[in-house]
Each structure stands twice: as C-alpha cells, then as structure tokens.
Amino acid sequence: MAATIRSFSSLYGATLLMVLAAGLLTTYLGLKLASMDVAKVWIGAMMSAYYLGLVLGSKIGHRLIARVGHIRAFVASAGVVTASALGHALVEQLEIWLVLRLIVGMCMMCQYMVLESWLNEQADSKNRGTIFASYMIVSYLGLVLGQGAMSLNPELTIKPLLLVAICFALCIVPLALTRRIHPQPLKPAPLQIKVFWQKVPQSLTTIAMAGVIVGSFYGLAPAFAASQGMNTEQVAAYMATTVMAGLLAQWPMGKLSDRVRRSRLIRTNSVILGILVLAMALLPLSGWLQLGFTFVFGVFAFTLYPLGAALANQNIEQHERVALSATILLTFGLGASIGPLLASAFMQLGGSNMLYAFMAAVAALLFVRLQQVNYQQKQQEKIAPKDYMMAAGDLVGSPLAAALDPRVDQTTVDAQMRSARYPQSDDVPAPADEQAQFELDLSLQEPGVVKVPDPQSTPDKPVD
Structure with a gap:
C-alpha cells in the first residue's frame, strides 16, 4: 500500500x-x-x-x-x-x-x-x-x-x-x-441527463440537493460565523472542524452503506440533517457547543454526495459508468451554483441564521421527494409483469401436459393421447380397422376442414 x-x-x-x-x-x-x-x-x-x-x-x-x-x-x-x-x-x-x-x-x-x-x-x-x-x-x-x-x-x-x-x-x-x-x-463522455434522471432519480436528486447544501456552506458559512461575533481564527476553526468531520465520516458511512439499503440510509440522513440544521438556526449556540453542532453537520452533509453516487452506480450497467460520472458532476455543479444564490437571498431577508434554515428546507424537500420516488417505484414493481406466470387454459388439463413432464414414461403418454383422441363411448366407437379409423378421423374434424392421408405413406407395421 x-x-x-x-x-x-x-x-x-x-x-x-x-x-x-x-x-x-x-x-x-x-x-x-x-x-x-x-x-x-x-x-x-x-x-x-x-x-x-x-x-x-x-x-x-x-x-x-x-x-x-x-x-x-x-x-x-x-x-x-x-x-x-x-x-x-x-x-x-x-x-x-x-x-x-x-x-x-x-x-x-x-x-x-x-x-x-x-x-x-x-x-x-x-x-x-x-x-x-x-x-x-x-x-x-x-x-x-x-x-x-x-x-x-x-x-x-x-x-x-x-x-x-x-x-x-x-x-x-x-x-x-x-x-x-x-x-x-x-x-468526451456523452451526457445522457434525461435517461439517468429516469433511471436513477433518487440518486441524482440526492446529489443535486447535496450540491445546494455544500455550496451554500462553503460560500456563506464564513460570513455566518463572522456575524456571530467570531474572529478570523475562530472562523477558520469553525470551517476546519466541519471539513474534518466530513473527512472522518467517509469510511464509516461507506461501510454502513454496504450493510443498510442506501436509499433508506439517505432518507435517514436527510431527516437527521434537517433536524440538526433547524436547531442550529433556532438555538443560541456558541463556543464548544457550536463546534460540536457543526462537526455533526459535517458528518451528514458531506456524506450525502458519496451515498448518492454509490446508489447511482449500483443501479446501472458497466458501460454506462463514464456517462453517469459526467451527469453526476454536472448535477452537483448546478446544485452548488444555485444553492449560494438562494441561501444568500434568505440571509438578506431574514438574517444570517437563515443560512441553516434554508438548509433545513432543502433537507425536508429532499426527504419528501425521495419518499415520493420510492413510493412510485414500489407501485411500478407491483404492476410490472412477472418473469414467471402460472399456466392456465386447456393445456393444464390436457394429456399433452404429461408429454412435457420428463418423469412420465413415453408409452403411458401415447396411451393417454390415444384414449383422449378416441374415447370409448357410445357416441364415438373405437375403430375396428383402418377404413373405420379414417372415417372416424373425418367425423372428428372441424367443419370445413378435411385431412386426407398421404397416398404414398404406408401404415406402420406392428412391432413384435
């Protein structure tokens, strides 16, 4: 290594x-x-x-x-x-x-x-x-x-x-x-944005919202910290604590995602993140308590992107990975471009604490959208055609079904087919000779359909 x-x-x-x-x-x-x-x-x-x-x-x-x-x-x-x-x-x-x-x-x-x-x-x-x-x-x-x-x-x-x-x-x-x-x-990798949004909507939604949150934090968290009365050293410590939390959380969150369904883990992540940033927006935090909150924020905010990317790669084919990577980067970049603009507008209207209130709204929107997509996918799975369907119709009760079973002896199958074709009843007597059998065949055929035996064919000889 x-x-x-x-x-x-x-x-x-x-x-x-x-x-x-x-x-x-x-x-x-x-x-x-x-x-x-x-x-x-x-x-x-x-x-x-x-x-x-x-x-x-x-x-x-x-x-x-x-x-x-x-x-x-x-x-x-x-x-x-x-x-x-x-x-x-x-x-x-x-x-x-x-x-x-x-x-x-x-x-x-x-x-x-x-x-x-x-x-x-x-x-x-x-x-x-x-x-x-x-x-x-x-x-x-x-x-x-x-x-x-x-x-x-x-x-x-x-x-x-x-x-x-x-x-x-x-x-x-x-x-x-x-x-x-x-x-x-x-x-250059071809961009297939519409195709992947239809194929992995939960993943790309997570990545887009992660871009909004991460872009807003990097761009506006220094201004937020300064407005809370922190000096330059404290602002640097605030930012470094959050980034370090994101670094330390990558490996354990990746191991956890191998054991828990990633879609469920992302939804849980979004709920915890939403509650956390809402508390950061409403509570008067300072000192070590504020560093503790931002550390936990880094754990959940900086793991949304890798979880979304892992979920996307889990549901596509190998030859689609290059195009998917280009789509993921574009989606994250667009989210990170839009996020700071919207968050700064909220901060301009309601004060610096609105940075985390905006993130809480984004996390709530992410959870609602993931729930909606997850429900739609489950409904589609219910109505999707199955790979195996139970047989129905005349074939189930037909003697021909026995011919498809490798456990049944061929002689028994022939006997069942003959008895089904020429039932021993008063209406259709058993044929006594070849001429009678030919006449019986004609009588059993559908109206308008005549089957004439091949004149050059010879009847099978009896087997001793």
Whole structure:
C-alpha cells in the first residue's frame, strides 16, 4: 500500500497544494466581503460563479487536454488561476471579482480532470480503491490546512492572497518533474441527463440537493460565523472542524452503506440533517457547543454526495459508468451554483441564521421527494409483469401436459393421447380397422376442414 501511494506522490502533492489554495481563497473572500459589509447576495453570487465555472470548465477542459496534453493543460490552468487570485488584490470592484471567480472555477475543473483522469488510467483493479481513497484524504486534508493557513493570517490583508498564489504556482512543480508516463488524451463522455434522471432519480436528486447544501456552506458559512461575533481564527476553526468531520465520516458511512439499503440510509440522513440544521438556526449556540453542532453537520452533509453516487452506480450497467460520472458532476455543479444564490437571498431577508434554515428546507424537500420516488417505484414493481406466470387454459388439463413432464414414461403418454383422441363411448366407437379409423378421423374434424392421408405413406407395421 505504501509503495502504491509513493508511486503517485507527485499527483498527491499537486492535489494537496491546489486544494489548500482553493480552500484558503474561498474563506478569505467570504470574510473579506463580510468585512466590506456588502449584501449577502454578492457573497452567494461569488460562490455560485465558482461552481458555474466548474460546470463550464468540464467542456473546456476536455478540449484543452485533448489538444495539448495533460501536463501542459495543468500548467496553463495553474498559471491562469494564480493570476486570477492576485487580481483580487489589485481591484476591489465586485463585478471584476465575480468574473475572476468564474475563471478560477473553469481552470480548476481542468486541473481536477487532469489529476483524476491520470489516476484513473494508471490505477488497476487491485489498487484503484486505495489510490482514490488516498486522493480523497489528501483533498480533505488540503481543505483543513487551508483553513489553518487562514488562522495564521488573521488580518485580511494581501498576505493570504500571496499564499494562495504561491501554492497554485508550486502545484505545477510535482507534475512538471514527475517520471510517470502521462495518460492518453481524454475522450468526451456523452451526457445522457434525461435517461439517468429516469433511471436513477433518487440518486441524482440526492446529489443535486447535496450540491445546494455544500455550496451554500462553503460560500456563506464564513460570513455566518463572522456575524456571530467570531474572529478570523475562530472562523477558520469553525470551517476546519466541519471539513474534518466530513473527512472522518467517509469510511464509516461507506461501510454502513454496504450493510443498510442506501436509499433508506439517505432518507435517514436527510431527516437527521434537517433536524440538526433547524436547531442550529433556532438555538443560541456558541463556543464548544457550536463546534460540536457543526462537526455533526459535517458528518451528514458531506456524506450525502458519496451515498448518492454509490446508489447511482449500483443501479446501472458497466458501460454506462463514464456517462453517469459526467451527469453526476454536472448535477452537483448546478446544485452548488444555485444553492449560494438562494441561501444568500434568505440571509438578506431574514438574517444570517437563515443560512441553516434554508438548509433545513432543502433537507425536508429532499426527504419528501425521495419518499415520493420510492413510493412510485414500489407501485411500478407491483404492476410490472412477472418473469414467471402460472399456466392456465386447456393445456393444464390436457394429456399433452404429461408429454412435457420428463418423469412420465413415453408409452403411458401415447396411451393417454390415444384414449383422449378416441374415447370409448357410445357416441364415438373405437375403430375396428383402418377404413373405420379414417372415417372416424373425418367425423372428428372441424367443419370445413378435411385431412386426407398421404397416398404414398404406408401404415406402420406392428412391432413384435
């Protein structure tokens, strides 16, 4: 295992630096906008622009990687992100910041595609789980370190932006010096959104709502924490605690989903999450109690996406997985783009606590929708045609049924068929010779149907 991780150390190092910079930049902008006392809608719009950039960047990234290769595409994207991060220090016009966030999202999606496609191609069935589990751990660790870096620079000066730029610049180095063979150019996966929404509606609904909740938290939780009277170090600790909870919950929640039905587990998750965030919106929390609540929030909020993705992959065929992955990423990105805008509008109208009230409404909506889809699927299963149906009609009581039973002797079957065709009764006497048998055959035929024996056929000779 250690050797496998070391062989991908260059990719993991680039991931750690890149995610650290992204987490630090997101928290810095949230706190900076809150200190500027701008409308909450602007804070939500900044985060929505980032996730919208992720959605748009999926298409641009495919074309860029196919055109110049993985390493060059990563280097170019890192350069643009570095310049965009420093651009926040040059101007304070919100419209320019909105465009910069969009550009950062597009370029970071290209970087994510380079790293994940590289890992996916060079991993095999024996170590794929270990490699991607390590990748997720490094990603969450980068987010936590990003919040810690914010606490080391409590003043909202240019220093955090310089650190962001340094990390984005340094993430180029591991890939530029790697000795691993870079993967083949990407082939765009076809989007089949309507097909998958019909096939796995519970999964995609869960992923969309998870995007709304997670996007709202990342974009607006720093502003919420600042409005509660927390200083920069406390805000960083608040964010780091939540992200760490999401990291620690991945493995146990995954093991639990292997034992409990995932659809039921997702519904239970949504109920607990809804009650929890409603309490966070209504109760006057502070100090360690508030950190405890946000830790539990991270456990249930950050496991919705992997549970939905696992449920989706469980119900589709192997050849559909690539197209499903593209649909999942698009669905999550759209949810994360819409969530901060709606949550910021709620906060603008009802105060900062409305962030968690909005999440409670989303969790309730998710539960109701999942219940509805689950009920519809059960009704369809009841009326669906069965693979096996009980036989009915004349065949059940016919002697021909005995001919289909391998346990019955053939001689017995012939005797039953003959007795059924020529019953010994007063109306139809048994034939005495061949001529009588022919006349009896004619009398038993349906009106208008005449069966004439073949003149060239010879009657069977009796067997001694």
